[in-house]
Amino acid sequence: MREATPEERKRYYRDEWSSKDLPDYVLHTLSLREFGFDHEGKGPSDRYNQFMTPDELSDYLCDRYPYAVYCSVALYERPSERKKWLKSELAFDIDAKDLPFKRCDCSGGDVCELCLEDARRVTAEFGETLSSDLGLNNISYVYSGRGFHIRVSDDSVMEMGQASRSQVVEYVTGGVVPSDVTLSLGYSRVFRERAKRTFEELSEEDLVENGLGRSSAKKLMKEKDKAVDLIKKGKFDNIRNFEGIGPKYFKRLMDFLTRLNSEYTDGKVTIDKKRILRVPSSLHSTVSRKCVEIKDIHNFSFEKAMPNFLNEG
Template sequence: MFSKATLKERRQYYREEWSTKDLPDFILKDLKKREFGFDHNGKGPNDRYKVFRGRESLKKFLRYKAPFAAYISVAFYNNPRRREDWQKAEYIFDVDAKDIPIRTCQCDGVCEVCLGQALEIVNSLIDTLQDDLGLNNIHLVYSGRGYHIRILDEEMMTSGSELRSEVLKYVAGAEVPKSNFFNPDISNKSFNFEHFSIPVGYSKIFTDKLKYNIQHLVGNEELDEINPKLMKDIIKYRHHLDNDNWGYFKRDIGPRRYKNLTEAMARVNLSTIDAKVSIDLKRILRLPSSLHSKVSMKCMEVKNRETFDPLQEAVPKFVEERGE
């Protein structure tokens, strides 16, 4: 498992297993307004600006070409063949298991453990997007090596880079709260962007993510401002956090080193998500239902994020036939 798919296997997948029924409704809607891109040799998407009028023409192309990778734009255009007359774009959170900065596994690519951790992270992000920001047109896609959160609420689809950046920092917990004392409640104050509000007092989000990161450290991570001695003490005293005794933890770590820790973890939180993808209004992403040929896994929409298991649901038949 997770080995590269051969051309023969790609052909088998698209001719025997792939179906237009696997395309999510949010992809099929206004399909002709999206740009498609393809990678035919494993060196990146070099076949761009493709347009399909319907699912059948896409089906014929995939069966004939059996691409190494297939992509679709997050943006909608009146003229997608030239990427002209931009209308709106999905808002994306991209979490790749191999790029998680604090991982509980020691693999050099992806494995069951880090894929499970990536799902934990995206579940937390979606909960914040729904509960704090009131977004509800959210689709989760397993990408093959991680997950894409694809948000189609109109207030985000028509927004610019400034709002996308602010929402990203809020949901990721990418800034240390100004208060020295973390407040578990969300502040009623908010930033307003074109009738869309972002709560300011997000200390609970930061605190939860800080605790999660500390509890998942294994000790060999190379993080800015966390030297080996501080890393050792964090692991030594993190038992205080089992009962949320932040005062004892901060006392044993020391105020200055605790400040270094929180600043480093804010950067860790942001680096867990590919920020470039979130603010890019013309990005292309893997097409749900397509094959991620580098790891021989299906890119697919997640119907139940609480029970989804990619090693059970996203494995192509040809991988099972390999006997791996």
């Protein structure tokens, strides 16, 4: 992956981009959204823009071919002043470069097919929870260039305040230990699944870094299958009785697991009702990939995100 040149950006918006590539949820509410632009690759400093029609946006993009294009998850009566907030999509940002565990050697802002594939899997999991557990229907997925966005536009979530959005993040990620655990039923399915996934990734080294003595960490890793099985059944508390664990370390382990769970997405994005996100169909110039709406998150091919200028040489 490499950076796009200004000439390539120009060609992209002039020859390849079309307002028809905007997802319906943006197209139908275009004039109510705040647009933000990054002209120099230093972040979206040009904010408070409003476009009344898709053609107006199109003219602007052909004329200015910005480095990056963003729009608000919020709808406003007066988007050019960011005033008279009406409602906001509920958004999740799953960035491949920020995953807590990696199978690859990517560092800094780099991503590769492996970490992108892991980010895609997490995105699909979160989407599944939003739809089957929380009963949400209008869930859209976007490949953002270095990761994925989930954008939910059901009426029931669009009017939510920050506190409710924060609860949704905690539930979907398994970012807090649920407080309503009953002895007979154990932890919720979502929490068990997230904790299991994270626990499976843990190494002896991770445990030692989190304060467990070397010999206890070794013992816990030796019994990993047994621990995973207990987590699957929601019987976390039994891990407390493992040799060398005890109540104090057990509490620490649970805090560690929930913290790692919450690192799969940037919770600040979901809570922020005035956030701007990269516009699907726009160009991610740092990596020369198109930010694209995804029809089927289970069968997404990264080929779809290749701009023509990469193939034309």
